[in-house]
Amino acid sequence: DGGITQSPKYLFRKEGQNVTLSCEQNLNHDAMYWYRQDPGQGLRLIYYSQIVNDFQKGDIAEGYSVSREKKESFPLTVTSAQKNPTAFYLCASSPRPGLAGGFSYEQYFGPGTRLTVT
Amino acid sequence: GQNIDQPTEMTATEGAIVQINCTYQTSGFNGLFWYQQHAGEAPTFLSYNVLDGLEEKGRFSSFLSRSKGYSYLLLKELQMKDSASYLCAPRPINSGGYNKLIFGAGTRLAVHP
Numbered sequence: 001d002g003g004i005t006q007s008p009k010y011l012f013r014k015e016g017q018n019v020t021l022s023c024e025q026n027l028n029h030d031a032m033y034w035y036r037q038d039p040g041q042g043l044r045l046i047y048y049s050q051i052v053n054d055f056q057k058g059d060i061a062e063g064y065s066v067s068r069e070k071k072e073s074f075p076l077t078v079t080s081a082q083k084n085p086t087a088f089y090l091c092a093s094s095p096r097p098g099l100a101g102g103f104s105y106e107q108y109f110g111p112g113t114r115l116t117v118t
Numbered sequence: 119g120q121n122i123d124q125p126t127e128m129t130a131t132e133g134a135i136v137q138i139n140c141t142y143q144t145s146g147f148n149g150l151f152w153y154q155q156h157a158g159e160a161p162t163f164l165s166y167n168v169l170d171g172l173e174e175k176g177r178f179s180s181f182l183s184r185s186k187g188y189s190y191l192l193l194k195e196l197q198m199k200d201s202a203s204y205l206c207a208p209r210p211i212n213s214g215g216y217n218k219l220i221f222g223a224g225t226r227l228a229v230h231p
Contacts, residue, residue, distance in 0.1 A: 035221075042122070042205065042221035043161070058218075090160060105209070106151065107219070109160035 003027065004110035006091050011115045013085075021076045021113045023091030030096040032074035033107065036060065037088040046089075049074055050096075078115065085117045122222035124206050129228045130196050138191045138225045140206030149209040151219060152180050152191045156202045164191070164204075193227075201229045 004025040013019045023032065031050050035043040045058030049068040063082025068074055074093075078085045092107040122142045130136040140150075149168040153161035167173050167182035167189065179192040191204055203224035210218060 040126075040223060042223045043219075044221075045218065048218065088158075105149070106163040106166060109162070111160050112158075114158075 004091060004093055004108055006089075006110035006113050009111065009113060011113055013115070013117050015117055016080045017117075018077055018079050019085075019115065019117075021078065021089055021091075021115070023074045023076065023110055024072055025074075025091075025093045025108075025110075026072060027093055027095075027108060028071070029093035029108070030071070031094045032068070033092040033094075034058070034064075034066065034074070034076045035090045035092065037090060037112075043090060046076065078117075085115060087115060089113045089115060122206055122208065122220060124204075124222045124225045126223070127226045127228070129230060130193075132196055132198060132229055132231050134196050135192065135194050136196060136227065138193070138204050138206075138227065140189045140191070140222060142187050142189075142206070142208050142222075146211040147184075147208045148211050150180075150182050150189050151207040151209065152178075152189075153205040153207060153221075154202050155205060155224065161205055196229050198229050198231070201227060203227070 007022050033048040034046040037043050044060050046064050047055055047058050047066040049055035052071050055066050055068050063079055065077045090112045091110040094107045124140050151166050152164040154164050155161040165180035167180050172181045177194045182189045203226045205224045206222040207219040
């Protein structure tokens with residue numbers, strides 16, 4: 001089945017350690033995104049990528065890094081520089097506009113990774 | 119600004135109708151999405167309005183007024199499984215051709231028997 005996978009669902013790390021969250025999609029989507037969600041807040045965009053080997057900072061990129069070496073994969077590294085890394089992280093993908101077969105540019109979300117740093 | 123306002127919480131009775139409002143101030147946009155998110159799960163797409171007016175899809179309908187910066191999601195014949203958060207997400211024109219959506223904090227809907 002086509003979809004987006006994120007692993008693991010729950011992740012625990014000690015403060016000061018870098019941690020990488022995986023995101024894989026087999027939907028053949030060009031664009032991929034990383035969001036962070038905190039209680040009582042909306043999703044905030046961390047990074048996004050429109051095409052392989054290219055990515056752009058979102059609204060809260062500080063303390064995070066990404067890579068896009070393959071179309072299917074968009075891993076997110078939470079570095080020790082991120083001051084408040086505990087959150088629910090969501091990965092999403094969407095087709096290239098114009099190729100979606102309509103006016104909808106909906107994003108498809110993965111199941112999320114809940115990261116706890118202590 | 120890009121403030122998105124939705125009520126924080128709403129309650130409704132099974133079988134009833136509920137309307138969830140969303141207002142926003144953006145410098146320009148070309149669409150608005152509604153997503154449903156059950157607790158601890160990923161958001162799932164509900165609707166997309168690119169033109170003014172009402173879009174109906176089964177029990178769910180979404181309305182958009184671009185001039186007023188206003189949208190609502192209408193849920194009919196409520197079921198217990200509709201208990202979830204509903205996220206309003208305008209799509210700014212400066213998205214650069216891709217979906218740089220801006221999400222509201224969401225409205226947590228509780229459906230009671």
